[in-house]
Amino acid sequence: MVNNNNNTLKSVTIIYSPFHVGLRGVGPGAGPSFLRQWPYPSRPHPGGLPATLTTLGVTVREIELDVSDDFDGDIGRSFALLRQTSKIVTQELDNGSFPIILAGNCTASVGVAAGICAAAAFKSDDIGCIWFDAHDDFNTPDTIMSGYFDSMPIAMLAGQCWKGLLATMPGYRPLDLGKLVHVGMRDVTDVERQRVVEAGFDVVWGSTEEKVDYVGELGRVLDRKQLGPAMIHIDLDCLGVSLGMVNKFSAPGGLLDGELTESLRSIVRLTKPASLTVASFDPTFEEAEEIADIAVEAIKTFVSELVSAGVLSADQQ
Secondary structure (H helix, E strand, O other): OOOOOOOOEOEEEEEEEOEEOOEEOOHHHHHHHHHHOOOOOOOOOOOHHHHHHHOOOOOEEEEEOOOOOOOOHHHHHHHHHHHHHHHHHHHHHHOOEEEEEEEOOOOHHHHHHHHHHHOOOOOOOOOEEEEEOOOOOOOOOOOOOOOOHHHOHHHHHOOOOOHHHHOOOOOOOOOOHHHEEEEOOOOOOHHHHHHHHHHOOEEEOOOOOOOOOHHHHHHHHHHHHOOOEEEEEEEHHHEOHHHOOOOOOOOOOOEOOOHHHHHHHHHHHHOEEEEEEEEOOOOOOOOHHHHHHHHHHHHHHHHHHHHHOOOEOOOOO
């Protein structure tokens, strides 16, 4: 996708949401800070994500979210963060900056979507969504017995649950599931699989029985759908467990080394990216350095492709 207008973005804004169901630095809530700068100088990206992106010549801004003690409970704190996320994403897009969100939870993308919809450049668009994840994330409070809040973001995006609280989010409007592409889904129950099939959105299914051509299949789906403006969400457990444990829900059969990076190249070529969210990385597992390298390299490639496509300027070069 080549930008043929004068709306080239002038910077990247990394938005850190270091929370897990509203709790700072717990489990995957520690992931954003780890990606920001981990102290392993022998790794390929020793300065973390901001330093890595500046090597591309792009201007990098950073914003970190916080949540007030006035909000009680996981859900109250989580929605407070989502409202804040929405406002900041809108602010940065309107200021000509591309938002990259590093989040503890997948649910962050609900706020990201609302923020995109409120931004001047996208107010009249039906936003698409490309969602990388081992799991469906399509549960509602009525379909999951554990009540795990972070299993519901796609259902929330579609307006199928938490409708009252979603209405408090600036810019929120339900996502048309016909404009959703899910990549890597494999660790689901029979009930979850059936709900996904009945919903009818496109899925590039993962498999533990045969190697999936994730890059090729995604490219074919995107070529057919012509999504236009789209938010990209990467739950890092889309990666196969053979690469390392991303979090306690990691599963076999996912994307292998290099496939995430190549998928992002296709996305820039075949859509109009509006944001990138990377979530659900718990750095307490042994392979944290390797997972961080994969994530930062994928983000770096994505930003480089935005520059090459004329979407983002690299005036520092």
